Amino acid sequence: MADLVFTGIGVVAPTGSTAEEHWASVLKGQSGITRISRFDASGYPVRYAGQVVDPRVAQAVPGRLAPQTDRWTHLALVAADEALRDADVDPKAVPEYEMAVVTSSSSGGTEFGQREIERLWRDGPDHVGAYQSIAWFYAATTGQLSIRHGMRGPCAVLAAEQAGGLDVLDHARRLTRSGCRLVLTGGTDASLSPYGLVAQLPTGLLSTVDDGAYRPFDVAASGHLPGEGGAILVAEEASAARDRGHDRPYGVLRGHAAGFDPPPGSNRPPVLERVLRAALSDAGVWPSEVDVVFADAQGTPAADLAEARAIGAVFGAHGVPVTAPKTLTGRLYGGGAALDVATALMSLRYGVVPHTAGVERPVPAYDLDLVLDRPRERPVRTAVVLARGYGGFTSAVVLGAA
Amino acid sequence: MTEFALRDLTRILKSCAGVDDAVDLDGPVADTAFEDLGYDSLALFELVGRVRREYGVELPDEAVAEMATPRAAVDYIARHLEPVGDKR
Numbered sequence: 001m002a003d004l005v006f007t008g009i010g011v012v013a014p015t016g017s018t019a020e021e022h023w024a025s026v027l028k029g030q031s032g033i034t035r036i037s038r039f040d041a042s043g044y045p046v047r048y049a050g051q052v053v054d055p056r057v058a059q060a061v062p063g064r065l066a067p068q069t070d071r072w073t074h075l076a077l078v079a080a081d082e083a084l085r086d087a088d089v090d091p092k093a094v095p096e097y098e099m100a101v102v103t104s105s106s107s108g109g110t111e112f113g114q115r116e117i118e119r120l121w122r123d124g125p126d127h128v129g130a131y132q133s134i135a136w137f138y139a140a141t142t143g144q145l146s147i148r149h150g151m152r153g154p155c156a157v158l159a160a161e162q163a164g165g166l167d168v169l170d171h172a173r174r175l176t177r178s179g180c181r182l183v184l185t186g187g188t189d190a191s192l193s194p195y196g197l198v199a200q201l202p203t204g205l206l207s208t209v210d211d212g213a214y215r216p217f218d219v220a221a222s223g224h225l226p227g228e229g230g231a232i233l234v235a236e237e238a239s240a241a242r243d244r245g246h247d248r249p250y251g252v253l254r255g256h257a258a259g260f261d262p263p264p265g266s267n268r269p270p271v272l273e274r275v276l277r278a279a280l281s282d283a284g285v286w287p288s289e290v291d292v293v294f295a296d297a298q299g300t301p302a303a304d305l306a307e308a309r310a311i312g313a314v315f316g317a318h319g320v321p322v323t324a325p326k327t328l329t330g331r332l333y334g335g336g337a338a339l340d341v342a343t344a345l346m347s348l349r350y351g352v353v354p355h356t357a358g359v360e361r362p363v364p365a366y367d368l369d370l371v372l373d374r375p376r377e378r379p380v381r382t383a384v385v386l387a388r389g390y391g392g393f394t395s396a397v398v399l400g401a402a
Numbered sequence: 403m404t405e406f407a408l409r410d411l412t413r414i415l416k417s418c419a420g421v422d423d424a425v426d427l428d429g430p431v432a433d434t435a436f437e438d439l440g441y442d443s444l445a446l447f448e449l450v451g452r453v454r455r456e457y458g459v460e461l462p463d464e465a466v467a468e469m470a471t472p473r474a475a476v477d478y479i480a481r482h483l484e485p486v487g488d489k490r
Contacts, residue, residue: 064422064440068448126455129418130448 004173004183005249005402007241008087008234009342010079012188014050014227014329017057018082022339023346027375029357031328033212033225038192045201048212049192050227050330065144068131070109071228072190073141075335079232080145080184087234088246089182091149099151100180101142102171103232104164104187106333106389109136110196117195145184145232153180161389162296163258165230165337166397170256172235181240186338188230200226203390205300214327216297217304217370219361224299230335231342238402249402250345254382255283261392271394272296273310276386280314283398285382287315290398292353292371294340294385297324298331301363307386308366317367321376327358337387341397344383348401351379406457406480408432411449411472418452419445432473439472449475459483 009019014032016022025032032050041047052075058066060081061074069077084091091099112135119127134140139157146155154175158164165187172183191200200206207213207223214225241249257278259271280287293315296307311322325343326332332339347353353376362370381401388394412427421427422440431439436446446466454461459482469475 062420062423064420067418067420068444126451130444130451134444 002177003238004169004176004235004253005238005241006233006251006345007236007246007249008083008089009250009345010081010083010086010232011339011342012052012057012075012079013229013231013332013339014052017052017054019086019342019346022342025328026325026343026354027352029328029355031357033214033227033328033330036192039194041197044197045208046197046206046226047210048225050225050229050332051192052229062148068135069140069144070112070135070190072105072107072109072188073135073144075190075229076103076141076188076232077144077148079188079230080149083184083232083234084149089234089244091151094182096150096152098153098179098181100153100172100175100183101146101151101155102158102168102175102183102185103142103145104158104160104168104334104338105138105141106159106161106164106189107191107196108138109140110191110199111193112136114193114195141188149184151184159334160393160395161333161391162331162336163387163389163393163395164334165341166256166385166387166395167258168338169235169253169341169397170258173253173256176237181237183235184232185235186230186232186341187334188232189332189334190228191333192226192228197226205298205390207299214299214330215359216295216299216324216327217308217362217366217368218359219363221299221301221304225330227330227332229329229339230332231338233338233342251348251399252402253397254285254400255279255281255398256395257282258395261394270306270310272307272386272388273313275394276310276314276384276396279384279396279398285398287319290315290320290382290384291378291380292347292383293320293322294344294383295322295324296386296388297326298388303388304363304366308368312367318369320369321353321371322368323354323371324356325354327356337385337395340385340387341399344385344399347380347383348399352377353380406476406483408472408476411476414452414456415441415449418448433471435471436469453479457483
């Protein structure tokens with residue numbers, strides 16, 4: 001069966017505007033979470049977020065696409081350019097119908113949409129721009145990437161909140177098993193406009209503590225903070241990558257599984273443990289072979305406990321190093337798990353397990369070997385990434401050294 | 403009488419639809435097809451919408467069909483800006 005290998009990484013995140021910048025921030029534990037500056041958030045219950053403030057990002061957005069696409073698409077366009085450069089692939093040299101685009105999106109073009117809705121109500125229907133028709137919807141990023149890079153194979157968007165960034169990889173793997181050579185995948189999100197933020201509040205999962213705290217697995221866990229950005233990855237069918245002379249991929253997708261939580265009030269357990277076992281089974285990997293788990297780390301006591309139980313049930317108490325570098329970015333929703341995968345691939349390449357910055361007092365009863373204080377250098381051959389999207393989406397992937 | 407020139411068109415295009423990285427909109431583009439300048443029909447709908455709002459002129463959506471090049475668009479718009487009937 002064809003393997004899916006990762007040959008290029010592009011990151012635009014609060015932690016950096018390239019994969020290398022992001023990785024350096026992660027190793028330093030340097031947070032990209034600040035008081036929200038994109039709009040006046042002083043009247044909102046959530047005032048901190050992981051923002052992309054680097055002016056180079058806006059400058060790198062293609063001039064023709066900037067006014068007709070939402071910010072979440074901007075971030076993906078810039079990340080995709082980096083990923084393709086990093087993979088050293090020339091899309092013009094690959095058969096156009098054998099390249100696909102599959103991205104994850106959770107919010108769509110909320111900021112663009114808010115601007116147009118404001119015009120509609122303030123000035124009337126004549127003032128709504130024509131690009132609203134294409135900028136808001138979830139598939140816009142996939143479509144713009146497909147057009148820009150001439151990738152005319154099967155294209156898709158997956159909307160499964162935080163879990164979507166893992167599910168896209170399985171979809172990409174399926175496509176390479178049916179003839180695609182290359183899939184531009186991963187995801188971004190950018191929902192830090194007033195409308196975008198307000199839409200996140202009813203989950204009750206965001207931290208309203210006014211100190212920029214996102215401390216999963218901590219006794220002071222108070223919920224998560226939102227962020228924007230993500231990662232775009234170049235994934236290729238292994239032999240197609242070799243055929244074009246690429247012999248040093250970051251890693252390979254060994255396994256994936258997805259599930260959906262039972263409804264609230266059900267006496268059935270959350271699906272995470274079963275999904276984790278299914279992903280390991282799909283990968284043909286024993287729990288003892290896993291070197292690190294990148295946790296979903298939602299940051300509410302109930303969700304942290306559920307995740308710690310699932311990890312403990314599979315790996316045993318303190319059975320595997322667990323980390324959550326997303327404390328530096330906040331949760332990026334459609335882009336979050338894609339960024340975790342990028343971080344995990346760099347962890348495989350460099351033999352370093354990054355730490356979970358900001359967590360000072362982990363809950364002892366969780367029995368997790370949470371990597372704290374500083375990165376842990378050790379060979380990393382197999383990494384698991386977990387993701388839970390609001391509403392019950394649950395996914396896991398197993399990544400391996402190529 | 404309000405005038406509408408090529409520079410007005412390029413100013414509006416830049417602001418509402420952006421500029422392709424490979425195109426110099428301030429160069430000799432008057433007779434280059436919009437398609438070759440990187441503008442699709444949505445860009446032209448957006449242009450027509452902006453002209454309507456900014457100049458308070460009635461332009462039908464079908465106007466887009468009359469606008470193959472910047473020169474054709476300027477001519478079309480300028481024609482519609484001219485006073486009609488007994489307004490003056």
